[in-house]
Amino acid sequence: MIADLVIALVFIGYAISVLMGFGTILTWVERKQAAVMSDRIGANRAYIRIPGTKVKLVWWGLFHGMADGLKMLLKEDFKPRTYDWYAYAVAPWVVFTPVLLVFAVIPFGGALTPAKLWAPLAGFFGEKSWPMQIATLDAGILIVFAFSGLTIIGAMLAGWSSSNKFSLLGALRAGSQMISYELVLALTVLGLILIFGTVNLDTIVRMQSGTVLGFLPAWGIVYQPFAAILFLAAAIAENKRIPFDLPEAESELIAGYFTEYSAMKMGLFMFAEFIEIAIVGALFTTLFLGGYNLPFMTDAGFAFPGGGTVAMPHGAVVVTQLAVFLLKVFIVCSFQILIRWTLPRFRYDQVLTFAWKFMFPLALANLCVTAVAVWALRA
Amino acid sequence: MSRKPHVRKLYWNEPEMGLWERSYLPEIVRGLLITGGVFLRNMAKWMTGRKGALTTYYPEETRWDYAAANRGKHVLTRRPDGTPQCIACNMCATVCPAKVIEIEAGFDPADTAHPKFPVRFEIDYSRCVFCGLCVEACPEDAIRMAKEVPDLPSDDRRTMWLAKEELLQWQPQGDVAKPYPPAPPGAGKADRS
Numbered sequence: 001m002i003a004d005l006v007i008a009l010v011f012i013g014y015a016i017s018v019l020m021g022f023g024t025i026l027t028w029v030e031r032k033q034a035a036v037m038s039d040r041i042g043a044n045r046a047y048i049r050i051p052g053t054k055v056k057l058v059w060w061g062l063f064h065g066m067a068d069g070l071k072m073l074l075k076e077d078f079k080p081r082t083y084d085w086y087a088y089a090v091a092p093w094v095v096f097t098p099v100l101l102v103f104a105v106i107p108f109g110g111a112l113t114p115a116k117l118w119a120p121l122a123g124f125f126g127e128k129s130w131p132m133q134i135a136t137l138d139a140g141i142l143i144v145f146a147f148s149g150l151t152i153i154g155a156m157l158a159g160w161s162s163s164n165k166f167s168l169l170g171a172l173r174a175g176s177q178m179i180s181y182e183l184v185l186a187l188t189v190l191g192l193i194l195i196f197g198t199v200n201l202d203t204i205v206r207m208q209s210g211t212v213l214g215f216l217p218a219w220g221i222v223y224q225p226f227a228a229i230l231f232l233a234a235a236i237a238e239n240k241r242i243p244f245d246l247p248e249a250e251s252e253l254i255a256g257y258f259t260e261y262s263a264m265k266m267g268l269f270m271f272a273e274f275i276e277i278a279i280v281g282a283l284f285t286t287l288f289l290g291g292y293n294l295p296f297m298t299d300a301g302f303a304f305p306g307g308g309t310v311a312m313p314h315g316a317v318v319v320t321q322l323a324v325f326l327l328k329v330f331i332v333c334s335f336q337i338l339i340r341w342t343l344p345r346f347r348y349d350q351v352l353t354f355a356w357k358f359m360f361p362l363a364l365a366n367l368c369v370t371a372v373a374v375w376a377l378r379a
Numbered sequence: 380m381s382r383k384p385h386v387r388k389l390y391w392n393e394p395e396m397g398l399w400e401r402s403y404l405p406e407i408v409r410g411l412l413i414t415g416g417v418f419l420r421n422m423a424k425w426m427t428g429r430k431g432a433l434t435t436y437y438p439e440e441t442r443w444d445y446a447a448a449n450r451g452k453h454v455l456t457r458r459p460d461g462t463p464q465c466i467a468c469n470m471c472a473t474v475c476p477a478k479v480i481e482i483e484a485g486f487d488p489a490d491t492a493h494p495k496f497p498v499r500f501e502i503d504y505s506r507c508v509f510c511g512l513c514v515e516a517c518p519e520d521a522i523r524m525a526k527e528v529p530d531l532p533s534d535d536r537r538t539m540w541l542a543k544e545e546l547l548q549w550q551p552q553g554d555v556a557k558p559y560p561p562a563p564p565g566a567g568k569a570d571r572s
Contacts, residue, residue, distance in 0.1 A: 033418065037417055039432050040433070041434045
């Protein structure tokens with residue numbers, strides 16, 4: 001019992017540090033990648049001086065994230081004279097917390113057996129092994145959708161309680177857009193659920209560790225390439241980023257639903273957005289890119305299709321799986337940033353038309369084809 | 380009252396999109412390939428130690444392609460005895476559109492030809508627009524502009540002032556075009572032709 005608690009605390013600490021790390025690093029990656037994509041240098045002026053010397057550490061502008069955080073903490077927290085200060089104060093947290101909670105059901109590694117890592121640990125943990133996931137829930141994907149749906153409430157609360165017309169418009173746009181795209185998001189995942197026959201994310205990842213036709217890794221993107229594209233598009237729309245950033249379109253609505261927020265409250269909205277990039281990356285990795293699996297890799301080591309096997313110690317397997325998961329998430333995040341700096345923004349009516357008249361029927365068609373295929377293959 | 384239905388105006392450069400463009404995804408992939416290609420190309424340059432950007436790291440790095448006609452710094456000329464040629468008449472300060480020149484005049488009864496001289500002569504380079512009007516206004520040819528660009532950028536605008544001491548670095552004796560003392564009118568014409 002105590003061992004379970006210790007393991008859970010370790011996993012929670014790992015998950016929170018990973019998410020916060022991604023949130024901070026992605027602000028830097030976004031700036032630098034945008035700069036390199038457009039022949040610029042990017043943020044490179046913030047530095048830390050080693051005390052007592054004239055040595056300035058610049059490190060390719062990595063300290064700009066720290067400078068931003070410091071600025072947001074020290075800025076004046078300007079509040080509007082709104083009639084609903086409670087909703088105004090609570091809204092950033094309603095946006096921020098569910099984003100963190102979603103990560104609870106995402107498996108970020110295979111099974112962890114502490115006794116195999118280091119023999120003396122067996123005295124405390126026994127021979128038990130834990131899946132590397134904070135909450136091993138059967139409801140997996142449903143929990144993800146339930147929590148990510150909560151962020152809409154935060155956006156609406158923020159827009160409503162600011163008593164500002166720009167904020168209200170932004171909140172309305174956020175509400176209609178996010179609810180529309182949530183439908184598409186769920187429909188695209190439904191195909192995968194049909195194939196794997198479960199909503200438990202840990203099981204889904206385990207089922208992706210095999211191979212198809214002998215050589216292709218059995219990843220979701222191989223079964224459902226079309227759904228993968230739709231899922232990524234809907235997830236970016238859900239995250240309200242360009243090309244779907246209608247709720248905060250700067251040229252139309254100043255900053256949309258968080259126009260009236262300043263200092264760290266605004267920082268929370270921005271930080272939630274960046275962490276949500278990482279969450280979308282983690283979800284996409286888990287559902288479509290085989291999670292922590294490398295091709296041909298199992299919990300025991302590598303097993304190549306030709307018949308060769310390479311056995312690996314448990315510690316190496318755990319580290320590889322954690323690193324592979326982080327690397328895949330980072331690549332998907334980088335791809336999202338590439339999209340963000342490539343495509344122009346939609347017009348507002350186009351966003352909803354795109355959701356209901358283009359993506360929704362396509363997702364339905366994908367679901368029908370998948371259902372028929374699954375039925376035909378089972379029969 | 381009946382209203383005419385709105386008819387969208389057709390422009391001469393109306394985009395013609397075929398099925399390929401309308402199907403959305405191929406064109407998005409094409410755009411992503413362009414930006415991704417630029418990213419990879421620049422990244423490869425950075426990784427191999429070259430510069431992958433068009434930006435100049437000012438002020439650590441100055442441009443090499445300043446125009447030949449660029450004049451970036453003022454020079455106060457001197458008489459052969461080393462005193463500034465300036466007579467503190469304030470004409471440059473008056474004509475200056477950015478009001479960056481500050482002159483404090485002094486009186487020297489020993490020098491009968493030029494009893495007025497500048498005690499202070501300072502230029503604020505944080506505001507100077509390098510228009511050259513001060514050079515044109517000067518009746519004594521005391522201020523000129525040189526081709527060099529002063530290395531002034533800093534975090535503090537108070538360090539962007541140049542005073543008389545830094546500006547007085549040039550004696551015009553070696554200047555063939557403007558000999559000193561100036562030749563009397565008509566004297567040098569025979570030589571030049």
